[in-house]
Amino acid sequence: MATADIHIAEDIHHGDHHDQQQSFVTKYIFSQDHKTIAKQFLITGIFWALMGGLMSLVFRLQLGFPEATLEWLRPIFGGWITESGKLDPEFYLAMVTMHGTIMIFFVLTAGLSGTFSNFLIPLQIGARDMASGFMNMLSYWFFFLSSVVMFISLFIETGPASGGWVIYPPLSALPQAMSGSGLGMTMWLIAMVFFIVSTMLGGINYITTIINLRTRGMSFTRLPLTIWAFLLTATLALLSFPVLVAAVLLLIFDRSFGTSFYLSDIYIGGEALPNSGGSPILFQHLFWFLGHPEVYIVILPALGITSEIISTNSRKPIFGYMAMIGSLIAITLLSFVVWAHHMFVTGMNPFLGSVFVLLTFIIAVPSAVKVFNYLTTLWRGNIIFTPAMLFSIGLVSFFITGGVTGLFLGNAALDIQLHDTYFVVAHFHIVMGSAAFFGMVAGVYHWFPKMFGRMMDARLGYIHFWMSFVGIYSVFFPMHYIGIAGFPRRYYSFTNFDAFNSYTDLNALITIAAFITMAAQFIFLFNFFYSIFRGRKAPQNPWRSNTLEWTAPINPEHGNWPGEIPTVYRWPYDYSKPGAKEDFIPQNIPFSETSESNLPNETESIKLEGFDKKDAIVVDDTEE
Amino acid sequence: MVRDLQIVEEPGRPVSMEPKKFALWLFIVTIVMLFAAFTSAYIVRQAEGNWLDFSLPSIFYWNTGILLLSSVTMQWAYNSAKRDDLKNVKTAIFLSIVLGIGFLVGQIFGWDMLVDDGVFFVGNPSGSFMYIFTGLHGVHLISGIIFIIIVLIATIKYKVHSKNILLIEMCNTYWHFLDALWVYLFVFLLLNR
Numbered sequence: 001m002a003t004a005d006i007h008i009a010e011d012i013h014h015g016d017h018h019d020q021q022q023s024f025v026t027k028y029i030f031s032q033d034h035k036t037i038a039k040q041f042l043i044t045g046i047f048w049a050l051m052g053g054l055m056s057l058v059f060r061l062q063l064g065f066p067e068a069t070l071e072w073l074r075p076i077f078g079g080w081i082t083e084s085g086k087l088d089p090e091f092y093l094a095m096v097t098m099h100g101t102i103m104i105f106f107v108l109t110a111g112l113s114g115t116f117s118n119f120l121i122p123l124q125i126g127a128r129d130m131a132s133g134f135m136n137m138l139s140y141w142f143f144f145l146s147s148v149v150m151f152i153s154l155f156i157e158t159g160p161a162s163g164g165w166v167i168y169p170p171l172s173a174l175p176q177a178m179s180g181s182g183l184g185m186t187m188w189l190i191a192m193v194f195f196i197v198s199t200m201l202g203g204i205n206y207i208t209t210i211i212n213l214r215t216r217g218m219s220f221t222r223l224p225l226t227i228w229a230f231l232l233t234a235t236l237a238l239l240s241f242p243v244l245v246a247a248v249l250l251l252i253f254d255r256s257f258g259t260s261f262y263l264s265d266i267y268i269g270g271e272a273l274p275n276s277g278g279s280p281i282l283f284q285h286l287f288w289f290l291g292h293p294e295v296y297i298v299i300l301p302a303l304g305i306t307s308e309i310i311s312t313n314s315r316k317p318i319f320g321y322m323a324m325i326g327s328l329i330a331i332t333l334l335s336f337v338v339w340a341h342h343m344f345v346t347g348m349n350p351f352l353g354s355v356f357v358l359l360t361f362i363i364a365v366p367s368a369v370k371v372f373n374y375l376t377t378l379w380r381g382n383i384i385f386t387p388a389m390l391f392s393i394g395l396v397s398f399f400i401t402g403g404v405t406g407l408f409l410g411n412a413a414l415d416i417q418l419h420d421t422y423f424v425v426a427h428f429h430i431v432m433g434s435a436a437f438f439g440m441v442a443g444v445y446h447w448f449p450k451m452f453g454r455m456m457d458a459r460l461g462y463i464h465f466w467m468s469f470v471g472i473y474s475v476f477f478p479m480h481y482i483g484i485a486g487f488p489r490r491y492y493s494f495t496n497f498d499a500f501n502s503y504t505d506l507n508a509l510i511t512i513a514a515f516i517t518m519a520a521q522f523i524f525l526f527n528f529f530y531s532i533f534r535g536r537k538a539p540q541n542p543w544r545s546n547t548l549e550w551t552a553p554i555n556p557e558h559g560n561w562p563g564e565i566p567t568v569y570r571w572p573y574d575y576s577k578p579g580a581k582e583d584f585i586p587q588n589i590p591f592s593e594t595s596e597s598n599l600p601n602e603t604e605s606i607k608l609e610g611f612d613k614k615d616a617i618v619v620d621d622t623e624e
Numbered sequence: 625m626v627r628d629l630q631i632v633e634e635p636g637r638p639v640s641m642e643p644k645k646f647a648l649w650l651f652i653v654t655i656v657m658l659f660a661a662f663t664s665a666y667i668v669r670q671a672e673g674n675w676l677d678f679s680l681p682s683i684f685y686w687n688t689g690i691l692l693l694s695s696v697t698m699q700w701a702y703n704s705a706k707r708d709d710l711k712n713v714k715t716a717i718f719l720s721i722v723l724g725i726g727f728l729v730g731q732i733f734g735w736d737m738l739v740d741d742g743v744f745f746v747g748n749p750s751g752s753f754m755y756i757f758t759g760l761h762g763v764h765l766i767s768g769i770i771f772i773i774i775v776l777i778a779t780i781k782y783k784v785h786s787k788n789i790l791l792i793e794m795c796n797t798y799w800h801f802l803d804a805l806w807v808y809l810f811v812f813l814l815l816n817r
Contacts, residue, residue: 131643131644131646131647132643132644132647135647200651200654203650204647204650204651204654205647207646207650208643208646208647208650209643211641211646212641212642212643212646213643238650238653238654238657239653239657240657241654242654242655242657242658242661243657243658243660243661245658245661246658246661246662246665247661249756249760250665250756253752253756257745257746258746259745259746259747259749259752260746260747260748260749260752261665261669261749261752276674276748277674277675277676277748277749277750278749279668279669279672279749282665282668282669285665285668286661286665289661
C-alpha cells in the first residue's frame with residue numbers, strides 16, 4: 001500500500017518518461033515540452049522584435065529627415081502616408097505606442113523570460129519538465145492569442161492604440177480623443193489581458209518548478225544565478241501584473257460602461273461629459289505599481305544570463321555569489337516602493353517626492369554591487385571572447401551608462417527639467433532596452449547549441465556585436481543632449497519649433513545609426529536561421545561549462561536525461577579551481593572524484609555523498 | 625516495507641511540497657494582489673474627496689454568515705474525506721454548493737438594495753467601487769463553485785478518499801480563501817465608508 005502511494009507522488013513529480021511516439025501536432029505545435037515551448041516563445045519574440053524594430057525606423061525617418069518624402073512607403077502604409085508624402089501624425093503616435101508595447105511586453109518580457117525561463121529552469125535544476133506542462137503550453141498559446149489580437153489591431157482602419165505604451169487616461173479612455181483610442185485601444189486592452197494571463201501561468205509554473213522540482217543536492221546556494229534571476233523575475237511578475245489587471249479593468253469599465261474611475265470634468269467641443277469624480281492620477285499610481293517592477297522583469301533575466309556567461313567565459317568563479325543573490329533580492333523588494341518616481345511632475349507632495357527619491361537612490365546600491373561583481377569576475381580572468389561573452393560585456397557597459405543617467409532622473413528636482421524629454425528615452429533605452437536586448441542575444445548565442453544541437457557562426461556574431469554596440473551608442477548617446485536641451489518625447493516634428501531646429505543634424509545622425517543597428521540584426525537573423533539547419537554540429541559541452549544542462553544529451557528528448565537525473569554535489573562556479581585537472585568541474589562531479597582540488601570542508605562532505613546514495617530515507621528526513 | 629520505499633522514492637529532494645498545491649497558493653497570491661490594488665485604489669481615491677456616502681445593504685451581514693457556514697461545511701467534507709466517510713463528503717459538498725449559490729443570490733439582492741438606495745454602478749466612483757468589489761469577488765466565487773462541482777463529480781466516481789486527498793484539499797484551501805477574501809472586503813468596506 002505504501003509503495004503504491006509513493007508511486008502516485010512520483011508521477012506528479014516527473015510525469016512518465018515520455019518515450020511514446022508523438023505526432024507532429026503534439027511535438028511541435030501543442031507541445032508540453034518546455035524546450036519546444038521555449039523555442040516557440042523565442043521565434044515569436046524574434047518576430048515581434050523585428051516588427052518593433054522596423055516601426056522604430058519608420059518614426060526615426062520622420063524625426064531625422066522631416067523634409068524627405070515617404071511616398072515609397074505608400075505600398076505598405078497606404079492611407080497613413082498623407083497626400084504630400086508625409087507620415088500621418090496620428091500614425092506616428094501609433095507607431096511610437098506600438099513600438100513601446102511590443103518591445104517591453106512581447107519581446108523583452110515574453111521573448112526573454114518566456115524563452116530562457118522555460119528552456120533553462122528544468123535543464124539547470126535537473127528536472128524532467130516544468131511542474132505543469134499543460135499550464136506551460138497554455139501560457140504560450142495565451143501569448144500567441146494576445147499576439148494575434150495585437151497584430152490585427154495594426155491593420156484596422158482607425159489604427160492601433162496611439163496614447164503611448166503607458167495608456168494614460170483620459171487620452172486612452174475617451175474614443176473621441178484620438179482615432180487610436182477607439183477600436184485600437186480596445187484591442188490593445190484585450191491583448192494585454194491575454195498577455196497577463198500568459199505571464200501568470202508561466203510565472204506560477206516557474207516558481208513552482210524552481211522551488212519543488214530541484215534534483216538531489218541542488219540546494220538554493222547551489223542554484224546557478226540564472227535560476228535565481230528567473231525565480232525573482234517570476235515573483236515580480238506574479239505580484240505586479242495583477243495590479244495592471246486592476247488598472248486595465250477599471251479603464252475598460254470607464255471606456256465601455258460609463259463609470260468614472262479616471263474621468264472627471266471633461267469638456268469635448270464645449271459639451272461637458274457626464275463623468276465626474278474620477279482621478280487620472282489614480283491610473284498612474286496603479287499603472288506604475290506594475291510599470292516599475294516591469295522594468296526589472298525585463299532586466300533581471302538578462303542580468304542572470306550575463307552572470308552565467310561572464311563567469312563561464314572568464315574561467316573564474318562569479319565574484320560574490322551570495323552578494324549577487326542578495327542584490328537580486330534587494331532589487332526585487334525595492335522595485336515595489338519606487339513607482340512614484342515616474343510621477344514627480346503630477347503635482348505630488350514634495351515631501352512624498354523626496355521619500356521616493358531616497359528609495360530610488362537606494363536601488364543604485366544593489367545595482368552597483370552587480371556591476372562591481374561583473375567587473376571583478378572579469379578582472380584577470382582567462383577571458384574567452386565568444387559572441388555571447390561580448391554581448392554580456394556590452395550589457396555591463398550599457399547597465400553602467402544607463403544607470404548613471406538614472407541617478408539624474410531619480411532626482412525630483414532635476415526631473416522637472418528632464419521629465420518626458422529625450423533624456424528619459426535615451427536613459428531607458430540604454431539601461432533597460434538595449435541592456436536586456438543584449439542579455440537576450442547573449443543567451444541565444446550561448447544556449448543555441450543546447451537548443452538546436454548546432455553552433456552559430458562566431459564570425460558573424462562578432463560583426464553583429466560590433467555593429468550593434470557602436471550603433472546603439474550612436475543612437476542613444478546624442479539623445480541625451482537633445483533631451484537636456486528640453487525637447488519633449490512623442491512629438492511628431494522637431495522643425496515646427498524654432499528652438500529645436502538646431503538639432504536636425506543630430507537627429508539625422510541618430511536615424512542613420514538606427515538603420516545601421518537594424519541592419520546588424522539581419523546578420524543575426526541570417527546566422528540564427530541558417531545555423532538551425534546548416535550550423536556546425538555542437539559538441540557535448542561547447543563552452544566547457546559547469547551547469548547541468550550540458551550533461552544532458554546534445555539533442556535532449558522530452559524528459560531531458562535518458563537515464564537518471566544527475567545529482568548535484570557542488571555550486572556551479574568551480575572554474576579554474578587550484579589543483580583541478582581541468583579548468584572547470586561540472587556540478588554533478590562528486591567531491592570524492594576531485595580529491596586533488598578539494599578544500600578541507602569539501603573533503604569532509606565526501607562522507608555525506610556515500611550516505612546519499614545508499615540510504616535514501618534517512619537523507620530525505622535530514623533534508624526536511 | 626522499508627526496502628520498497630528505497631526502490632521507488634527519489635531521496636533528498638530539497639523541498640517536497642506538492643507542486644499543484646504550491647501553484648494554487650501562488651494563484652491565491654495573484655488574487656490577493658488584485659484586490660490589494662483595488663482596495664488601495666479605493667483609499668487613494670477616497671482621500672481626494674467628492675465621495676458619495678451610503679450605508680451597506682443589511683443583507684450583506686446575512687450573506688457573510690452564509691459564506692462562513694459554507695466554509696464550515698467544506699471543512700466537514702474535507703475531514704470526512706480524510707476519514708473515508710464518503711456519504712458525508714457528498715452531503716457536505718452538496719451543502720457547500722447550495723450555500724455558495726445562496727451567497728451569490730444574496731449578493732444580487734444586495735445590489736438591488738443598493739440600486740433602491742440610489743447607488744449605481746455608473747456614477748460616483750464610491751458606488752462603482754462597491755460593485756467592482758462585490759462583482760469581482762462573485763466572479764472568483766463562481767470559479768470556486770465550479771471547482772467544488774468538479775470535486776463532487778470526482779467524489780461520485782470514488783476518486784476522492786483518504787489516499788487521494790489532494791483535489792479536495794486544494795478545493796478546501798481555495799474555498800476558505802474566497803471566504804476570507806469576502807470577510808476582508810466586507811470589513812474593509814465597513815471601515816472605509
